Amino acid sequence: MAGGRTSALSLPVDATASSEFRSFRARTPLFTVSAGRVLVTLTLPERLGAADVEFARGLAEQAAAYAVEVERLYRSGRRPSGRSGRGSGKGRAA
Structure with missing residues (x-):
C-alpha cells in the first residue's frame, strides 16, 4: 500500500x-x-479503468481463497484461533 x-x-x-x-x-x-x-x-467511479478491473479480480481471488480456508477449517473440525498472520497479503483486495 x-x-x-x-x-x-x-x-x-x-x-x-x-x-x-x-x-x-x-x-x-x-x-x-x-x-x-x-x-x-x-x-x-462512473468511468472505469484497468485498475478497477484489477481490483475486482484481486477481490474475487482473495474471497475465493478465504472460502477455501474457511471450508478446510470447518471440515477438519478445528476451531480457528484468531489472527494467525497467514496469507500472502498480495493484491489490492487483501
Whole structure:
C-alpha cells in the first residue's frame, strides 16, 4: 500500500453476516458486506479503468481463497484461533 494513513476494520462474522452483489444497467455495480451493525459497500467511479478491473479480480481471488480456508477449517473440525498472520497479503483486495 502506498504511504499515508491507513484505516483498518475488523468484521467478526457469524450466522447473521452476509454479502451481496448488485448489478445495475445504468451505473456501476455494488458489493456489500454486512456484519453485526456494520455495513461496508464497495463502489466504483462512473468511468472505469484497468485498475478497477484489477481490483475486482484481486477481490474475487482473495474471497475465493478465504472460502477455501474457511471450508478446510470447518471440515477438519478445528476451531480457528484468531489472527494467525497467514496469507500472502498480495493484491489490492487483501
